[in-house]
Amino acid sequence: MKKLNLLILKYKKEExxxxxxxxxxxxxxxxxxxxxxxxxxxNLKIPLAKLYGMASFYSFLPTAKTGKYVIxxxxxxxCYLNGSQExxxxxxxxxxxxxxxxxxxxxxxxxxxCIGCCDSPPAMMINNKVYKNLDKTKIRNIIKGLK
Amino acid sequence: MQIKMNGKRVKVKKGETILDIAxxxxxxxxxxxxxPDLKPEGRCRICLVEVNGKLVTxxxxxVEEKMEIFTNTKRVLEARRLNMELILSNITYxxxxxxxxxLAKELGIRKIRFKKHVDNSKGRGPIEIDNHRCILCGxxxxxxxxxxxxxxxxxxxxxxxxxxxTPFNIPIKDSPCTFCGQCALYCPENAVRERAFSEKLIKYVxxxxxxxNRNKVVIVQTAPAVRASLGEMFGxxxxxxxxxxxxxxxxxxxxxxxxxxxFGADMTIMEEANEFVKSIEKNKNLPLITSCCPSWxxxxxxxxxxxxxxxSTCKSPQQMFGAIAKTYYAKKIxxxxxxxxxxxxxxxxxxxxxxxxxxxxxxxxxxxxxxLTTREIGRMIERKKINxxxxxxxxxxxxxxxxxxxxxxxxxxxxxxESVLRVIYEIFTGKxxxxxxxxQVRGFEGIRDTEIEMGNKNIKIAIAHGLxxxxxxxxxxxxxxxxxxxxxxxxxxCIGGGGQxxxxxxxxxxxxxxxxxxxxxxxxxxVASHSPAIKExxxxxxxxxxxxxxxxxxxxxxEKRKPKYF
Numbered sequence: 280m281k282k283l284n285l286l287i288l289k290y291k292k293e294e295x296x297x298x299x300x301x302x303x304x305x306x307x308x309x310x311x312x313x314x315x316x317x318x319x320x321x322n323l324k325i326p327l328a329k330l331y332g333m334a335s336f337y338s339f340l341p342t343a344k345t346g347k348y349v350i351x352x353x354x355x356x357x358c359y360l361n362g363s364q365e366x367x368x369x370x371x372x373x374x375x376x377x378x379x380x381x382x383x384x385x386x387x388x389x390x391x392x393c394i395g396c397c398d399s400p401p402a403m404m405i406n407n408k409v410y411k412n413l414d415k416t417k418i419r420n421i422i423k424g425l426k
Numbered sequence: 427m428q429i430k431m432n433g434k435r436v437k438v439k440k441g442e443t444i445l446d447i448a449x450x451x452x453x454x455x456x457x458x459x460x461x462p463d464l465k466p467e468g469r470c471r472i473c474l475v476e477v478n479g480k481l482v483t484x485x486x487x488x489v490e491e492k493m494e495i496f497t498n499t500k501r502v503l504e505a506r507r508l509n510m511e512l513i514l515s516n517i518t519y520x521x522x523x524x525x526x527x528x529l530a531k532e533l534g535i536r537k538i539r540f541k542k543h544v545d546n547s548k549g550r551g552p553i554e555i556d557n558h559r560c561i562l563c564g565x566x567x568x569x570x571x572x573x574x575x576x577x578x579x580x581x582x583x584x585x586x587x588x589x590x591x592t593p594f595n596i597p598i599k600d601s602p603c604t605f606c607g608q609c610a611l612y613c614p615e616n617a618v619r620e621r622a623f624s625e626k627l628i629k630y631v632x633x634x635x636x637x638x639n640r641n642k643v644v645i646v647q648t649a650p651a652v653r654a655s656l657g658e659m660f661g662x663x664x665x666x667x668x669x670x671x672x673x674x675x676x677x678x679x680x681x682x683x684x685x686x687x688x689f690g691a692d693m694t695i696m697e698e699a700n701e702f703v704k705s706i707e708k709n710k711n712l713p714l715i716t717s718c719c720p721s722w723x724x725x726x727x728x729x730x731x732x733x734x735x736x737x738s739t740c741k742s743p744q745q746m747f748g749a750i751a752k753t754y755y756a757k758k759i760x761x762x763x764x765x766x767x768x769x770x771x772x773x774x775x776x777x778x779x780x781x782x783x784x785x786x787x788x789x790x791x792x793x794x795x796x797x798l799t800t801r802e803i804g805r806m807i808e809r810k811k812i813n814x815x816x817x818x819x820x821x822x823x824x825x826x827x828x829x830x831x832x833x834x835x836x837x838x839x840x841x842x843x844e845s846v847l848r849v850i851y852e853i854f855t856g857k858x859x860x861x862x863x864x865x866q867v868r869g870f871e872g873i874r875d876t877e878i879e880m881g882n883k884n885i886k887i888a889i890a891h892g893l894x895x896x897x898x899x900x901x902x903x904x905x906x907x908x909x910x911x912x913x914x915x916x917x918x919x920c921i922g923g924g925g926q927x928x929x930x931x932x933x934x935x936x937x938x939x940x941x942x943x944x945x946x947x948x949x950x951x952x953v954a955s956h957s958p959a960i961k962e963x964x965x966x967x968x969x970x971x972x973x974x975x976x977x978x979x980x981x982x983x984x985e986k987r988k989p990k991y992f
Contacts, residue, residue, distance in 0.1 A: 313593075313594050316593070326571070326577030326580075327577070327593045328577050328578055328579055328580035328592065328593050329577065329580055330593070331580070331582065331593035331594060332580035332581050332582050332593075335582045335583045335584070336583065336584045337584075342594070
């Protein structure tokens with residue numbers, strides 16, 4: 280809460296920049312819960328609907344609790360055509376479903392728009408690390424390595 | 427400045443949009459998300475035109491020097507049609523009298539080539555948003571944010587998953603929504619709409635025999651604003667009053683008695699005027715704020731609890747009528763209150779919520795059982811295959827159906843104030859009122875104020891309509907300066923209510939208001955306290971205004987409420 284208050288103070292003074300406020304809040308809080316967004320909305324006098332609309336627009340601003348590792352599989356055209364669906368299937372076989380968090384709270388799987396790896400598709404991100412040119416064995420190894 | 431439109435030279439002013447110019451020159455450009463009351467956003471892309479070889483939206487493109495505009499080239503028509511098809515692919519079900527389908531026909535679309543993507547419908551609260559029908563035109567979002575200032579809904583998610591909803595998908599009844607229903611009024615597709623009050627009960631109303639077998643009596647009350655707008659659903663001009671036809675249609679549907687909520691309104695005036703006189707004399711709890719609007723009451727209970735002591739304790743006309751019907755009238759005709767079913771027809775969605783409030787039970791059961799909006803009753807008349815425009819004139823039943831002109835103007839902004847003024851004039855001065863019209867309080871500005879001298883008193887009055895204006899009036903602190911304030915949540919008052927026929931624009935609102943004032947002009951009794959029906963009810967049953975019985979039946983209490991999630 281202290282950190283959040285500091286953030287709000289900072290953005291009250293600065294030229295207002297909603298997106299980076301939300302990004303920094305995610306860093307502090309992990310995700311944007313109802314309580315967090317409501318708190319920001321009350322303190323900065325921005326409608327909650329607007330904040331939620333914004334948060335739900337960007338896949339990098341989670342609005343529900345995420346696992347320790349957030350897997351984001353690119354679903355834009357060049358990855359899609361080069362087998363992003365197979366990536367999702369492989370992940371499902373390992374026990375990670377789209378839009379879900381595993382029961383042990385370790386993995387969350389989401390789809391995302393282009394992450395700038397069109398030269399080496401299909402690609403995904405796990406937290407802040409990018410993995411390119413994925414295939415079945417590669418994915419299994421990556422997930423094993425994280426377990 | 428001069429531009430070329432479809433090959434002709436046209437004179438234009440700076441700042442005008444292409445659509446404005448086309449309208450002025452009699453050129454038809456189809457529009458969908460555009461609405462004269464709202465800021466054009468260019469969201470639906472139906473109003474495309476070709477400007478110097480480029481396709482642009484005409485609703486929000488301003489004219490510039492050397493523009494050459496074509497409004498109906500092949501390219502334009504094809505683009506419009508493609509966009510319409512894509513919009514139609516988003517919805518599953520529609521009716522042919524909604525704006526969207528009319529427009530699709532106009533554009534010559536018969537078949538939709540694309541498959542549907544979004545499939546997530548959620549219904550909750552007195553208002554529901556049906557994503558099967560939503561085309562994301564954004565009118566509801568704009569009304570909620572810019573006109574009403576509640577900011578409860580917005581676009582959520584991205585791309586084909588976009589939908590209009592509340593933050594975190596909280597049920598609407600638990601959100602700060604006030605149920606004003608303006609979002610539903612502006613919707614071109616009935617995607618945002620009133621929840622049917624209770625489907626089972628509506629079936630009862632439609633099939634009257636079911637109830638008659640059970641020895642129930644079904645009575646109906648119609649609100650002041652309904653008669654000025656119901657005709658629009660059957661092709662009448664917005665200024666026509668359809669009082670007689672409406673009564674006849676209701677009888678044809680099968681209601682046992684048809685009464686006038688104006689009677690309830692008269693009673694509200696009596697109680698409120700006397701309450702006002704009392705607080706002026708004691709100089710306590712001033713200003714007195716009106717309480718007829720359930721949406722405003724919910725707004726105050728949630729957002730401005732410090733105002734609650736100033737709000738008149740009177741129930742709204744609908745609830746007063748319900749309370750009187752279930753006690754006085756039920757006794758008079760010898761029916762148990764549970765067997766008397768009170769249906770009310772209102773221009774309002776918040777009234778549905780009000781009728782369900784637990785404190786509105788003066789005879790042990792709900793005072794008002796079923797609330798239908800103008801749109802709902804219009805559709806019901808249609809379904810019953812009643813030829814509305816050819817009906818003769820029916821008349822209201824006695825004794826709860828004989829109103830004064832004071833009750834008649836309740837539906838317009840400033841109407842409540844004017845009716846109250848008519849009554850208190852006689853109380854303050856002791857003289858008979860000669861000039862009945864208080865034109866100072868009429869008008870259309872969002873916040874108006876005036877001062878009126880009565881006897882030795884100088885009464886300061888303010889009138890606000892539209893929740894955005896109400897918020898402005900309260901948050902500026904100006905409200906403390908007045909003695910009497912009228913608050914109405916919908917722009918224009920009840921005639922612009924959330925349950926009224928679509929489309930509703932400022933032009934149409936003005937016409938409906940004019941119709942109400944004309945009706946008032948024609949009435950013999952203009953002051954509520956002169957009405958024989960009111961006099962009789964007080965003599966036979968209630969005693970006097972603010973007496974013990976009326977205090978119990980016609981007044982209510984307010985409490986601070988918090989939306990469940992906030």
